[in-house]
Amino acid sequence: MLLEDQGKRLFRAHGIRVPEGRTIATAEQVPEAAGPVMVKALIPAGGRGKGGGVRRASGTAEARAAASALLGARVSGHTVRSVLVEEAVTVSREMYLSVSIDRSLGLPIIIASGSGGVDIELVGGPAFHRWTVHPFLGIREFHVRELTAALKLEGRESAVGDLLRSLWAVFTSLDCELVEVNPLILAADGELVAADAKVVINDDSLFRHPDLELPEPDGDGIEAAARSEGIVFVPLDGDIGVIANGAGLTMATMDALSAHGGRTGAFMDLGGTDDPARVRRAFELMAASGQKVVLINIFGAMTKCDTVAQGLLDALGGLDRSPATVVRLRGANEERAREMLLAKGIVAFPELEDAVREAVDRGAGK
Amino acid sequence: MIIERDTRVIVQGITGHQGRYHTRAMIDFGTRVVAGVTPGKGGELVDGVPVYDSVREAADEQGADMSVVFVPPRGAADSALEALDAGVRTVVIVTEHVPVHDAMDVIQYARLKRARVIGPNCPGIASPGRGKAGIMPNPIFTEGAVGVVSRSGTLTYEVVSSLSRAGLGQSTCLGIGGDPVVGTSFVDALRMFEDDGRTEKVVLIGEIGGTAEEEAAEFIRQKMTKPVVAYIAGLTAPPGRKMGHAGALVHRGRGTTRSKIEALEAAGASVATDPWSIAALVARAGRR
Numbered sequence: 001m002l003l004e005d006q007g008k009r010l011f012r013a014h015g016i017r018v019p020e021g022r023t024i025a026t027a028e029q030v031p032e033a034a035g036p037v038m039v040k041a042l043i044p045a046g047g048r049g050k051g052g053g054v055r056r057a058s059g060t061a062e063a064r065a066a067a068s069a070l071l072g073a074r075v076s077g078h079t080v081r082s083v084l085v086e087e088a089v090t091v092s093r094e095m096y097l098s099v100s101i102d103r104s105l106g107l108p109i110i111i112a113s114g115s116g117g118v119d120i121e122l123v124g125g126p127a128f129h130r131w132t133v134h135p136f137l138g139i140r141e142f143h144v145r146e147l148t149a150a151l152k153l154e155g156r157e158s159a160v161g162d163l164l165r166s167l168w169a170v171f172t173s174l175d176c177e178l179v180e181v182n183p184l185i186l187a188a189d190g191e192l193v194a195a196d197a198k199v200v201i202n203d204d205s206l207f208r209h210p211d212l213e214l215p216e217p218d219g220d221g222i223e224a225a226a227r228s229e230g231i232v233f234v235p236l237d238g239d240i241g242v243i244a245n246g247a248g249l250t251m252a253t254m255d256a257l258s259a260h261g262g263r264t265g266a267f268m269d270l271g272g273t274d275d276p277a278r279v280r281r282a283f284e285l286m287a288a289s290g291q292k293v294v295l296i297n298i299f300g301a302m303t304k305c306d307t308v309a310q311g312l313l314d315a316l317g318g319l320d321r322s323p324a325t326v327v328r329l330r331g332a333n334e335e336r337a338r339e340m341l342l343a344k345g346i347v348a349f350p351e352l353e354d355a356v357r358e359a360v361d362r363g364a365g366k
Numbered sequence: 367m368i369i370e371r372d373t374r375v376i377v378q379g380i381t382g383h384q385g386r387y388h389t390r391a392m393i394d395f396g397t398r399v400v401a402g403v404t405p406g407k408g409g410e411l412v413d414g415v416p417v418y419d420s421v422r423e424a425a426d427e428q429g430a431d432m433s434v435v436f437v438p439p440r441g442a443a444d445s446a447l448e449a450l451d452a453g454v455r456t457v458v459i460v461t462e463h464v465p466v467h468d469a470m471d472v473i474q475y476a477r478l479k480r481a482r483v484i485g486p487n488c489p490g491i492a493s494p495g496r497g498k499a500g501i502m503p504n505p506i507f508t509e510g511a512v513g514v515v516s517r518s519g520t521l522t523y524e525v526v527s528s529l530s531r532a533g534l535g536q537s538t539c540l541g542i543g544g545d546p547v548v549g550t551s552f553v554d555a556l557r558m559f560e561d562d563g564r565t566e567k568v569v570l571i572g573e574i575g576g577t578a579e580e581e582a583a584e585f586i587r588q589k590m591t592k593p594v595v596a597y598i599a600g601l602t603a604p605p606g607r608k609m610g611h612a613g614a615l616v617h618r619g620r621g622t623t624r625s626k627i628e629a630l631e632a633a634g635a636s637v638a639t640d641p642w643s644i645a646a647l648v649a650r651a652g653r654r
Contacts, residue, residue, distance in 0.1 A: 103547060104581060106473045107474070175467050204465050248516075248521030248522070248544070251600040251603055251609055252524075252641050254602045264602060299520040299521075299524045330524065351642070352642055353642050
């Protein structure tokens with residue numbers, strides 16, 4: 001997800017009008033304001049308004065105070081490192097407009113609402129108009145006519161058309177999952193202004209956009225370290241770390257722990273690997289995250305059981321202290337892996353149910 | 367269903383590490399792998415399978431009903447489009463991390479060609495005793511009458527393996543893929559299982575994110591006569607976090623495990639609370 005100021009620079013480059021503004025990192029940099037301004041926390045997350053990350057200031061002094069309150073604060077789980085100070089547009093009416101992907105239909109979809117004050121949770125509800133867009137056709141004149149009518153912008157069809165085609169250009173040229181303007185403002189001067197810009201780029205497409213500077217993802221050191229090795233690590237609030245191969249299997253293991261009274265302290269998806277060193281690194285990261293118990297659940301396929309056993313033994317050999325470790329193995333090279341672990345005194349369970357019970361017994365419990 | 371003994375399968379990206387390994391495994395499973403495609407490697411042989419420079423050549427020389435794509439993300443969509451353009455009826459895209467706009471293009475082109483896409487980011491399809499297109503491990507399967515459809519990979523293998531240990535063989539196992547946009551949906555799969563003479567019962571393995579399971583529930587309620595046993599992973603996953611799969615994300619309060627379980631139960635499916643209780647539920651499930 002891009003920060004709002006990045007999104008707005010993109011919008012401006014595509015001819016969409018956005019409020020005049022400046023990005024600053026210290027309160028001293030707040031520019032002299034001629035009138036009311038908006039001070040907005042630049043974080044890669046939605047729901048900033050509800051989280052207190054958007055403030056209105058009547059002049060320079062208030063804007064400085066707002067900026068200094070926001071800078072360094074935590075908003076919606078992110079630390080605010082910069083804020084956007086921009087002119088407060090005189091609003092005639094607020095609207096909603098986005099282009100995203102409808103997962104069920106597998107098609108791009110325009111969602112719009114002509115009334116303002118949109119609660120993001122309601123997007124897609126009955127007050128919203130929707131049009132799928134075929135990727136081979138793109139935006140056509142009828143889309144523009146219908147959107148103009150839906151937004152009650154009669155007489156402004158050419159402005160609506162320019163805006164929609166520009167949003168579509170951003171959506172397609174940057175491989176977006178979402179391009180959202182909330183609110184889209186009909187300003188007192190009659191122009192359409194994008195008062196916000198939310199642009200979410202598809203992670204799998206980033207190789208096509210090497211010049212994009214994406215905000216640093218949040219998360220502690222372990223999460224970032226895991227990410228840099230292609231391992232998915234999500235910290236949770238229990239005390240049993242789960243390492244499994246595959247997202248579905250890892251989630252199923254967490255659910256089973258919970259159903260038996262345990263609490264998962266971290267989710268780790270090893271993914272597919274044939275490298276024991278990667279398994280070793282994964283276990284070391286999990287051990288460093290302070291779990292009381294680590295439950296390893298492997299169904300050997302692309303990742304073989306003996307690869308995991310080797311990585312685990314290497315990790316345990318190199319660690320001074322390690323959490324209680326419960327291992328469950330099935331699938332490719334299961335027997336060999338079981339023997340490798342048994343030689344070091346580790347019994348690997350064949351049944352997931354037994355491993356889950358053992359892990360719960362060793363954890364803090366309910 | 368989808369793959370039969372006489373289905374002519376080609377492998378795109380056959381000369382890569384994954385392509386070679388899984389070509390061997392597909393042949394061992396009994397699949398009729400007739401050709402491979404890697405541009406620039408035409409004339410080579412991989413495990414006795416002739417390699418061609420293009421799908422069109424492979425199709426002209428050997429016939430091609432189905433293609434399995436092992437091409438890396440940058441070229442996966444192009445390979446799939448090439449296969450569709452050459453008239454291949456079913457394209458299985460195993461590749462993970464395919465750009466989502468590419469996936470939409472491929473799926474829409476398949477619709478125009480009245481062809482089927484499975485995936486992307488999927489383990490493919492296996493019909494024990496008939497053939498396999500994809501990467502599911504051979505030893506977990508036994509022939510039987512249970513149809514399995516899933517968004518997961520290893521979790522599916524886990525469930526299939528437990529079914530086999532319980533003496534419940536499979537008619538077809540279909541991995542539809544973990545991405546937000548996929549070519550074959552749960553509903554498509556359920557419709558095929560309902561019509562498939564070899565399938566008596568169906569196991570559906572879903573996970574958090576999207577509304578595919580809710581749509582499946584609606585189809586079960588309206589159209590399915592065969593019993594369905596479901597399991598949904600992710601009950602304890604925190605909202606707003608991507609749990610490994612790009613599609614496994616609870617967004618704006620939609621796609622929670624609860625809503626899926628409730629919809630499936632209301633539709634008459636039995637929902638397992640643990641992966642290991644699926645086999646027992648399948649054994650018990652009777653015709654409705």
